Amino acid sequence: MSLTLYGHPLAAYCHKVLVALYENGTDFTFRHVDPSQQSERDLMLTLTPMGKMPALEDQARGETLAESSILIEYLDRHHPGPHPLLPRDPDKALTARLWDRFCDIHIANTMQQIVDARLFMAKEAEAYVTPYTTSQLDRAYRAADRQLQDRDWLAGDFSIADCAAVPALFYAGILHPFDAHPNLSAYFERLLTRPSVIRVLDEAKPWLVYFPFPERVPARFL
Numbered sequence: 292m293s294l295t296l297y298g299h300p301l302a303a304y305c306h307k308v309l310v311a312l313y314e315n316g317t318d319f320t321f322r323h324v325d326p327s328q329q330s331e332r333d334l335m336l337t338l339t340p341m342g343k344m345p346a347l348e349d350q351a352r353g354e355t356l357a358e359s360s361i362l363i364e365y366l367d368r369h370h371p372g373p374h375p376l377l378p379r380d381p382d383k384a385l386t387a388r389l390w391d392r393f394c395d396i397h398i399a400n401t402m403q404q405i406v407d408a409r410l411f412m413a414k415e416a417e418a419y420v421t422p423y424t425t426s427q428l429d430r431a432y433r434a435a436d437r438q439l440q441d442r443d444w445l446a447g448d449f450s451i452a453d454c455a456a457v458p459a460l461f462y463a464g465i466l467h468p469f470d471a472h473p474n475l476s477a478y479f480e481r482l483l484t485r486p487s488v489i490r491v492l493d494e495a496k497p498w499l500v501y502f503p504f505p506e507r508v509p510a511r512f513l
């Protein structure tokens with residue numbers, strides 16, 4: 292088998308790439324990385340600039356890649372399946388990239404600040420970080436809700452943008468629900484019906500107890 296994905300079943304950016312792989316039925320090996328082990332962190336540093344997950348190794352082409360969006364673009368180009376994840380029209384592809392970036396930067400990374408405050412900062416940090424962070428999430432939820440007013444998916448057909456939206460909304464919605472945004476809520480429910488998403492969240496289930504806010508994970512995901 293040519294492709295190996297290095298990652299962890301709880302890691303949001305790994306979910307994003309797993310959705311892409313499952314959408315297309317792509318054959319790959321999942322290499323479970325245990326970030327609690329120094330040797331595993333050292334390994335990731337040989338694969339990606341920041342030592343972050345995921346990484347994708349393509350033995351057949353002699354390539355190792357980092358950054359979830361790059362991985363999905365690479366898969367789309369070199370291991371395409373029945374569902375293109377980037378529109379073939381270059382201008383439409385820009386829109387898909389825009390909403391992919393939007394989900395990563397304005398939702399996933401914003402949510403991550405709350406997680407990082409709990410995991411890595413002084414005890415009182417969470418109380419300082421959370422109000423500003425949730426205000427920025429509200430801003431992003433409003434923007435996504437507007438974008439989804441008259442479309443099923445973020446940028447035309449299901450695309451890289453929707454792969455990014457899955458973990459971004461899953462984890463952000465746990466920490467700061469978006470029920471007040473009807474188009475966004477309906478979109479998330481639509482995402483949850485896709486077999487690729489069902490599979491990713493099913494595989495994450497045993498690990499969700501390790502999410503730093505396990506008591507806030509809705510029962511339907513456990």
Ligand SMILES: N[C@@H](CCC(=O)N[C@@H](CS)C(=O)NCC(=O)O)C(=O)O
Binds near residue numbers: 302326342345357360
């Ligand atoms: N921009 C990167 C983000 C990757 C990222 O933040 N990965 C997390 C897991 S979801 C990670 O490796 N965290 C461990 C660390 O920061 O050392 C991408 O899109 O792949």
